[in-house]
Amino acid sequence: MTVRLGLIGTGTVGGGCLDILRNHKDEFRRHYGVDLEVVRVCSREPEVARSFGFADVFTSDYREVVTDPNVDLVIELIGGTTVAHDAVCEALRNGKAVVTANKALMATAGEEVFSLAEEHGVEVAFEASVGGGIPIIDPLKHSLIANRISKVMGIVNGTTNYMLTRMDEEGASYEEALADAQARGFAEADPSADVDGLDAAAKIAILSSIAFNSRVNLSDVHAEGIRNITTTDLQTARDMGYCVKLMAIGHRTDDGVDVRVHPTMIPLSHQMAKVNGVYNAIYVVGDAVGETMFFGEGAGAGPAASAVMGDVLEVARHIETGVTSFVGCTCTDSLPIVPMDDLETKYYIRFPVADRPGVLASMAGIFADFGVSIYSVVQRGQKEAGTVEVVYVTHVARERDIRAVVAKIASLDDVLHSEPSIIRVED
Numbered sequence: 369m370t371v372r373l374g375l376i377g378t379g380t381v382g383g384g385c386l387d388i389l390r391n392h393k394d395e396f397r398r399h400y401g402v403d404l405e406v407v408r409v410c411s412r413e414p415e416v417a418r419s420f421g422f423a424d425v426f427t428s429d430y431r432e433v434v435t436d437p438n439v440d441l442v443i444e445l446i447g448g449t450t451v452a453h454d455a456v457c458e459a460l461r462n463g464k465a466v467v468t469a470n471k472a473l474m475a476t477a478g479e480e481v482f483s484l485a486e487e488h489g490v491e492v493a494f495e496a497s498v499g500g501g502i503p504i505i506d507p508l509k510h511s512l513i514a515n516r517i518s519k520v521m522g523i524v525n526g527t528t529n530y531m532l533t534r535m536d537e538e539g540a541s542y543e544e545a546l547a548d549a550q551a552r553g554f555a556e557a558d559p560s561a562d563v564d565g566l567d568a569a570a571k572i573a574i575l576s577s578i579a580f581n582s583r584v585n586l587s588d589v590h591a592e593g594i595r596n597i598t599t600t601d602l603q604t605a606r607d608m609g610y611c612v613k614l615m616a617i618g619h620r621t622d623d624g625v626d627v628r629v630h631p632t633m634i635p636l637s638h639q640m641a642k643v644n645g646v647y648n649a650i651y652v653v654g655d656a657v658g659e660t661m662f663f664g665e666g667a668g669a670g671p672a673a674s675a676v677m678g679d680v681l682e683v684a685r686h687i688e689t690g691v692t693s694f695v696g697c698t699c700t701d702s703l704p705i706v707p708m709d710d711l712e713t714k715y716y717i718r719f720p721v722a723d724r725p726g727v728l729a730s731m732a733g734i735f736a737d738f739g740v741s742i743y744s745v746v747q748r749g750q751k752e753a754g755t756v757e758v759v760y761v762t763h764v765a766r767e768r769d770i771r772a773v774v775a776k777i778a779s780l781d782d783v784l785h786s787e788p789s790i791i792r793v794e795d
């Protein structure tokens with residue numbers, strides 16, 4: 369039996385999938401007994417489809433794919449939550465299995481997608497939505513299911529990890545590092561999703577939902593990105609024995625689920641400090657298994673297409689054999705989301721200020737007013753004539769107090785930027 373595929377989206381990941389199919393189709397048949405045939409290809413432009421020999425089955429209208437009676441399995445690789453949402457939902461309503469790499473969709477409409485799949489008796493698989501080529505969703509849904517998971521956290525955005533590594537190791541500018549990540553196919557169509565932490569937030573929402581059996585949506589995740597991080601921060605952190613990573617953290621506490629994304633200073637000796645470039649790493653703690661770590665390339669055509677095609681083969685095998693190991697929605701509990709304001713940790717805060725007498729004393733007074741105790745103050749060289757960068761590292765403090773301190777200091781006339789860089793410190 370042949371499983372007939374409808375591919376929607378032939379960009380970085382879609383192109384990677386066509387490449388894998390071209391290279392390994394015969395092996396899929398030989399090794400796994402799965403015969404895959406591409407019967408529809410959709411994109412806005414036909415060039416990629418044409419270059420892979422699919423000009424005759426090309427369409428620019430996704431509806432022609434999701435309503436085609438000859439399509440058994442739809443692969444959605446458009447991205448976003450508008451057209452992709454309609455394509456996925458219509459495919460499921462039409463009784464077609466779906467494989468997607470779309471974290472934005474799964475973190476905002478996961479519940480709807482799962483209930484449609486269940487209603488219509490078809491599978492939906494989304495391994496590529498988190499960690500690029502790293503298998504993490506399947507292990508959480510199968511191999512680790514016997515555990516009560518207490519923590520799932522890591523570096524889950526390849527673009528920002530690549531940018532921070534280039535800025536740190538080569539002194540590349542933020543703009544240069546971002547342009548390079550885009551050219552390599554790591555970034556989202558709108559890279560603000562990457563640099564503002566929303567891509568990582570969607571991924572940790574998906575991981576937390578599965579790990580804690582409780583629905584976490586994108587809007588539940590406190591997300592901060594790397595826009596305010598400069599080479600000064602990276603160098604200052606390094607001088608203190610730390611590096612800066614955009615960490616995504618999901619933590620089951622006595623109060624519920626603490627789930628957040630923000631730049632984080634971690635000691636250079638920490639395992640996560642060695643995860644550089646486009647690599648991602650995800651650390652999972654379970655009561656039986658203990659600590660586990662998953663590592664690999666988190667973005668790019670090959671790694672993402674590897675995860676997509678792994679799903680395609682697995683789902684196709686189920687379609688062929690009628691035997692399925694499909695685990696649908698597992699969000700059976702409703703744990704509360706712990707407010708970000710309740711976080712207690714150490715903070716690194718950098719303010720660019722006018723280099724005038726009395727400024728530092730005023731700032732120190734504000735920290736004291738809110739009961740935030742300062743561990744160290746560092747002044748970095750003059751950025752421009754008459755200005756200085758002041759870096760505070762605090763002892764453990766509460767997020768709500770830090771927010772109050774930052775707002776008050778930002779309102780001082782001598783403080784030159786209303787959005788200082790704030791980095792949580794993990795020891």
Ligand SMILES: NC(=O)C1=CN([C@@H]2O[C@H](COP(=O)(O)OP(=O)(O)OC[C@H]3O[C@@H](n4cnc5c(N)ncnc54)[C@H](OP(=O)(O)O)[C@@H]3O)[C@@H](O)[C@H]2O)C=CC1
Pocket residue numbers: 376377378379380381382410411412413414428429430444445446447448451469470471472496497500553554555556557666667668669672
């Ligand atoms: N890039 C990566 O490293 C990874 C990406 N992902 C996810 O995979 C998905 C795809 O990402 P990626 O391949 O990078 O994205 P690209 O922007 O490279 O590709 C998107 C594709 O979708 C097509 N498309 C967009 N809108 C429409 C539409 N309305 N109708 C038909 N086709 C449309 C585009 O067509 P055209 O080119 O003609 O405009 C293009 O072929 C996203 O969900 C992303 O988050 C997941 C893991 C890694």
Ligand SMILES: N[C@@H](CC=O)C(=O)O
Pocket residue numbers: 497498499500524525526527528554555556562567666667668
């Ligand atoms: N833009 C994403 C792509 C993979 O999910 C990233 O950089 O990680």
